[in-house]
Amino acid sequence: xxNIVLLSSILLIVFxxxxxxxxxxxxQPASTPAVAPTQTSGQDQSQQTAHVSEPNxxxxxxxxxxxxxxxxTTRTFSFEVDDNGYYSNGEKVPSVSVNKSDAVTINFLVRTxxxxxxxxxxxxxxxxxxxxxxxxxxxxxxxxxxxxxxxxYWPSTNIAKSSLQVSVA
Numbered sequence: 001x002x003n004i005v006l007l008s009s010i011l012l013i014v015f016x017x018x019x020x021x022x023x024x025x026x027x028q029p030a031s032t033p034a035v036a037p038t039q040t041s042g043q044d045q046s047q048q049t050a051h052v053s054e055p056n057x058x059x060x061x062x063x064x065x066x067x068x069x070x071x072x073t074t075r076t077f078s079f080e081v082d083d084n085g086y087y088s089n090g091e092k093v094p095s096v097s098v099n100k101s102d103a104v105t106i107n108f109l110v111r112t113x114x115x116x117x118x119x120x121x122x123x124x125x126x127x128x129x130x131x132x133x134x135x136x137x138x139x140x141x142x143x144x145x146x147x148x149x150x151x152x153y154w155p156s157t158n159i160a161k162s163s164l165q166v167s168v169a
Contacts, residue, residue: 072101075144079106081122081152082114083161095165098144104166106150107139108132116154116161124150125166131155144168 075098079086086093086108098104110119112134119133122140125148132138140150147168152161 072099072103072143074103074105076105077107078109079164080109080111081120081162082111083116083120083152084114085162086164087111093164095167097167097169100144100146100168102144103141104144105139105141106164106166107137109137110134118155120152120161121155122150122152124148124164 077088077096079088079093081087096106104125108120108122108129110132115134117134119131119136121131122129122138125140125142127140127142129138129140144166145168148166149163150166151163153159154161
């Protein structure tokens with residue numbers, strides 16, 4: 001009988017110490033009412049532990065949501081290009097912005113006017129297209145790691161023409 005009382009006392013002390021640590025490390029959200037500890041004689045420890053661990057579910061969900069918001073995405077841009085610039089919906093576009101680690105695809109349609117008869121070769125962001133003839137399409141694909149510039153060159157003479165800035169945040 002003396003051993004049972006001693007064992008019960010030790011278990012009670014360990015249980016209360018665990019509850020005290022949990023209450024000190026967890027901050028209750030303002031919108032959720034605090035749960036007062038209850039003392040029941042017929043409830044076993046596993047039921048009490050399950051009740052105490054419920055707030056961790058919302059903490060795990062918040063962590064998952066934070067990780068999802070920083071997940072790299074695929075960014076695709078399409079431009080018409082000539083010797084003088086890069087255009088989207090008829091408007092000249094000097095730059096685009098992407099996030100670091102985004103998978104980036106930039107599609108180009110070389111215009112048939114205001115462009116060298118040999119077309120353009122596009123170089124930048126550690127990528128190069130072959131010469132793209134007027135009226136034809138090409139693309140560059142890369143993973144954004146740092147800001148870079150894509151420049152159009154006349155393929156046969158290697159003369160630089162217009163540029164597009166890719167800003168990486």
